[in-house]
Amino acid sequence: MSVPSRSGDPKVVFEGVSKVFDKKGEPLQVLQDVDLTVAEGEFVCLLGPSGCGKSTLLNIAGGFERPTDGRVSIDGEEVTGPNPKRVFVFQEYGIFPWASVWDNVVLGVRDRSKEDRHRIVDEVIELVGLKGFERAYPMELSGGMKQRVEVARALAVSPDVIYMDEPFGALDSLTRLTLRSELLRIWNERNPTILFVTHDVDEAMQLAERVVVFSARPGRIADIVEVDMPHPRDIGSPEYGRVKNRLYELLGVTHMI
Numbered sequence: 357m358s359v360p361s362r363s364g365d366p367k368v369v370f371e372g373v374s375k376v377f378d379k380k381g382e383p384l385q386v387l388q389d390v391d392l393t394v395a396e397g398e399f400v401c402l403l404g405p406s407g408c409g410k411s412t413l414l415n416i417a418g419g420f421e422r423p424t425d426g427r428v429s430i431d432g433e434e435v436t437g438p439n440p441k442r443v444f445v446f447q448e449y450g451i452f453p454w455a456s457v458w459d460n461v462v463l464g465v466r467d468r469s470k471e472d473r474h475r476i477v478d479e480v481i482e483l484v485g486l487k488g489f490e491r492a493y494p495m496e497l498s499g500g501m502k503q504r505v506e507v508a509r510a511l512a513v514s515p516d517v518i519y520m521d522e523p524f525g526a527l528d529s530l531t532r533l534t535l536r537s538e539l540l541r542i543w544n545e546r547n548p549t550i551l552f553v554t555h556d557v558d559e560a561m562q563l564a565e566r567v568v569v570f571s572a573r574p575g576r577i578a579d580i581v582e583v584d585m586p587h588p589r590d591i592g593s594p595e596y597g598r599v600k601n602r603l604y605e606l607l608g609v610t611h612m613i
């Protein structure tokens with residue numbers, strides 16, 4: 357199954373990606389034959405039940421894990437290891453507690469000239485809405501603000517692909533909503549290619565241009581669903597309801613209680 361990209365040039369291409377882990381001597385097939393083409397500048401959500409291999413797929417695309425079969429290429433080049441142009445944003449706070457917001461964000465660009473560093477860091481801190489908090493330490497920040505620091509740090513390196521692995525999973529639902537809309541604003545402004553892993557149907561609906569739905573382990577693509585709705589999306593519209601039902605159906609769960 358070859359999936360055409362939606363718009364723009366192919367950026368991240370998965371071809372027949374399979375992954376088998378060794379679990380205490382037993383083979384554990386986690387991913388099976390994943391074919392997917394993500395276009396340059398596209399926002400794609402990978403949606404699937406816990407344990408279906410979403411993080412593994414992201415790690416393979418990021419070069420932290422090798423596929424057992426198949427390949428991932430970015431801009432036509434096979435991924436064989438990590439690359440500073442591709443950054444991860446995780447759910448766990450990866451920011452350093454002993455460093456200020458500014459110092460945390462500057463880490464990724466410390467090899468740049470002093471002038472560049474200042475320009476870039478000030479710019480991304482403003483972009484994520486943390487202006488005025490440059491000197492604050494993580495312990496003085498809310499969970500949502502810490503996650504903004506993570507996003508700022510990722511953006512500082514002008515990544516061409518951003519991998520987000522359930523980045524807002526640990527936040528309360530209101531903060532999550534705010535950060536989703538902020539992420540969309542940033543995506544519109546900078547247009548990086550985003551691969552965003554989630555197990556939350558609403559989150560995928562609110563963010564993605566396309567939602568890649570995975571079956572339970574071994575993770576296979578069950579279907580790819582387009583969410584062809586402008587932002588901000590009207591969650592009360594019939595179209596929203598239709599797509600949402602389709603996603604639940606693919607996940608094999610009934611959501612009406």
Ligand SMILES: Nc1ncnc2c1ncn2[C@@H]1O[C@H](COP(=O)(O)OP(=O)(O)O)[C@@H](O)[C@H]1O
Nearest residue numbers: 377378379386405406407408409410411412413
């Ligand atoms: N390094 C590893 N060695 C062995 N098993 C692993 C390893 N990494 C992940 N797994 C297993 O692979 C499966 C998929 O994990 P993961 O990709 O984290 O799923 P998801 O992110 O969809 O929840 C899980 O059963 C997990 O225990």
Ligand SMILES: [Mg+2]
Nearest residue numbers: 410411412521
């Ligand atoms: Mg995961």
